[in-house]
Amino acid sequence: MKSAALRRYLRRAFTYLLAIVVALWVLAPIYLLGVAAFSEQNAIYTFPKQFVASPFSTDTIAFFLRSTGVSKAITNSVIVALLTLFFTMLIGTPAGYAIARFLFRGRDAFRLLIVSTRAFPIVILSIPLAVSFIEWDLYDSVYSLALMHTALALPFTILTTSSVFASVPRDLEEAATTLGCNQFEAFLRVALPLALPGLAAAMLFTFVLSWNEVFAAVILTVRNRTLPALVLTVLDVSPTPYKFAGGFVMLAPSLVFMFFIRKYLFNLWGRVTK
Numbered sequence: 001m002k003s004a005a006l007r008r009y010l011r012r013a014f015t016y017l018l019a020i021v022v023a024l025w026v027l028a029p030i031y032l033l034g035v036a037a038f039s040e041q042n043a044i045y046t047f048p049k050q051f052v053a054s055p056f057s058t059d060t061i062a063f064f065l066r067s068t069g070v071s072k073a074i075t076n077s078v079i080v081a082l083l084t085l086f087f088t089m090l091i092g093t094p095a096g097y098a099i100a101r102f103l104f105r106g107r108d109a110f111r112l113l114i115v116s117t118r119a120f121p122i123v124i125l126s127i128p129l130a131v132s133f134i135e136w137d138l139y140d141s142v143y144s145l146a147l148m149h150t151a152l153a154l155p156f157t158i159l160t161t162s163s164v165f166a167s168v169p170r171d172l173e174e175a176a177t178t179l180g181c182n183q184f185e186a187f188l189r190v191a192l193p194l195a196l197p198g199l200a201a202a203m204l205f206t207f208v209l210s211w212n213e214v215f216a217a218v219i220l221t222v223r224n225r226t227l228p229a230l231v232l233t234v235l236d237v238s239p240t241p242y243k244f245a246g247g248f249v250m251l252a253p254s255l256v257f258m259f260f261i262r263k264y265l266f267n268l269w270g271r272v273t274k
Contacts, residue, residue, distance in 0.1 A: 030251065037061055037248035041241045064245030073230040076142050077211055080226055083146035084210040085203060088153045093199065096161025097187060114155045122152070126219040133220060140222045148220060149210040157202045164198025165191060208254045
């Protein structure tokens with residue numbers, strides 16, 4: 001009995017240790033990036049490196065935000081990410097619900113087709129899309145880039161939402177229909193609220209994908225660059241403080257977005273582990 005208890009204790013300790021190592025692996029670069037971004041510009045060139053921003057300063061961040069084109073690029077990134085989020089959830093949520101709830105010919109083939117769209121490298125898609133957007137007078141626009149990001153995020157969103165809706169008991173919707181709801185009202189009042197944790201996870205992925213995507217943004221925009229595209233194009237000629245501050249500014253919105261929807265993610269994990 002003691003040996004079995006000892007093995008369980010060691011297994012749990014190893015699990016916690018592994019979780020701590022993974023967390024440090026992810027959080028340490030973010031912390032060091034934040035320290036560099038909120039230190040004085042001269043402190044970035046000093047050795048050994050600081051582990052605490054002392055003195056705390058916003059000079060590096062202010063230097064980056066005042067740089068040419070940065071404020072416009074941030075605005076473009078926010079617009080593109082929100083448009084992508086809207087289009088992706090508008091299309092992906094009903095599509096995922098239909099796959100989870102309805103039996104129709106070719107459903108499995110449709111799922112395979114959705115996954116296969118991610119088999120094409122973005123470099124192959126960007127050039128033909130750029131030519132098409134030029135012909136449609138949509139080139140160098142936040143709307144064309146949002147459409148591209150929507151196409152990139154939709155496969156994950158559809159498959160995620162279909163799995164989430166499949167976990168919602170169909171009996172609840174049938175009970176709602178017996179109480180006077182039609183199919184659409186049962187979806188809105190029963191299935192959709194129960195699926196919010198999974199939808200929040202899909203929204204998080206979509207937002208982060210759109211905010212951080214750079215290759216299509218470089219190909220499809222010239223004057224209306226998003227923030228990652230702008231930083232990439234000037235990275236070679238930028239001073240070191242610009243690079244650190246740019247990395248932190250690109251990272252911060254994803255962290256803020258994750259903070260606001262964290263309760264839905266926790267509920268999703270709680271439902272899975274029960």
